[in-house]
Amino acid sequence: xxxxxxxxxxxxxxxxxxxxxxxxxxxxxxxxxxxxxxxxxxxxxxxxxxxxxxxxxxxxxxxxxxxxxxxxxxxxxxxxxxxxxxxxxxxxxxxxxxxxxxxxxxxxxxxxxxx
Amino acid sequence: xxxxxxxxxxxxxxxxxxxxxxxxxxxxxxxxxxxxxxxxxxxxxxxxxxxxxxxxxxxxxxxxxxxxxxxxxxxxxxxxxxxxxxxxxxxxxxxxxxxxxxxxxxxxxxxxxxx
Numbered sequence: 001x002x003x004x005x006x007x008x009x010x011x012x013x014x015x016x017x018x019x020x021x022x023x024x025x026x027x028x029x030x031x032x033x034x035x036x037x038x039x040x041x042x043x044x045x046x047x048x049x050x051x052x053x054x055x056x057x058x059x060x061x062x063x064x065x066x067x068x069x070x071x072x073x074x075x076x077x078x079x080x081x082x083x084x085x086x087x088x089x090x091x092x093x094x095x096x097x098x099x100x101x102x103x104x105x106x107x108x109x110x111x112x113x114x115x
Numbered sequence: 116x117x118x119x120x121x122x123x124x125x126x127x128x129x130x131x132x133x134x135x136x137x138x139x140x141x142x143x144x145x146x147x148x149x150x151x152x153x154x155x156x157x158x159x160x161x162x163x164x165x166x167x168x169x170x171x172x173x174x175x176x177x178x179x180x181x182x183x184x185x186x187x188x189x190x191x192x193x194x195x196x197x198x199x200x201x202x203x204x205x206x207x208x209x210x211x212x213x214x215x216x217x218x219x220x221x222x223x224x225x226x227x228x229x230x
Binding site for chain 2: 032034036042043044045046049051089093100101102103104105106107108
């Protein structure tokens, strides 16, 4: 099955700085890559996703890039704010030809943004 | 704003007892996933259903876990007998296959503690 690795496991930045989280995957058939944010005691919530036919996607201060050849994708958060502090999970989907398949998650990155 | 709901939110039980967790997917969603989150293993898939039929339950210990969808509005995850190593947060997620999106929406989770 798919194996997703995520780095770093913890990341501390000053408010206003950028944060980058990187993930690699093993299965070249994976074609959907979401990022989830999970605040303490809360549910994971989708913040951005990308499909393999796209190299980059942006949504305000958040962007995701995908390199299919190297099998890695990254989350970029610019102008970080204290409310960005949370655990971020990357995932890859084994959709088996469907539009919605199981997710394989990375181990998570604890992001702390200091005021 | 439609959301996945789960009950109970917290469950404390003793080893050997039966535990049943319930999930109500977002109305109209035809795919339901059960994930388990622990510090050691992270987020891992236990089972998932499409149109109430099980598609993959390879992540579930078959001897003690069972998952069903009695109808389109209810998914259940049962553990019998429970063991301390089952202590975790169990998340249900739902999505709409064929709905033009890959998004999985997570419920609030059931925090299970087995003493």
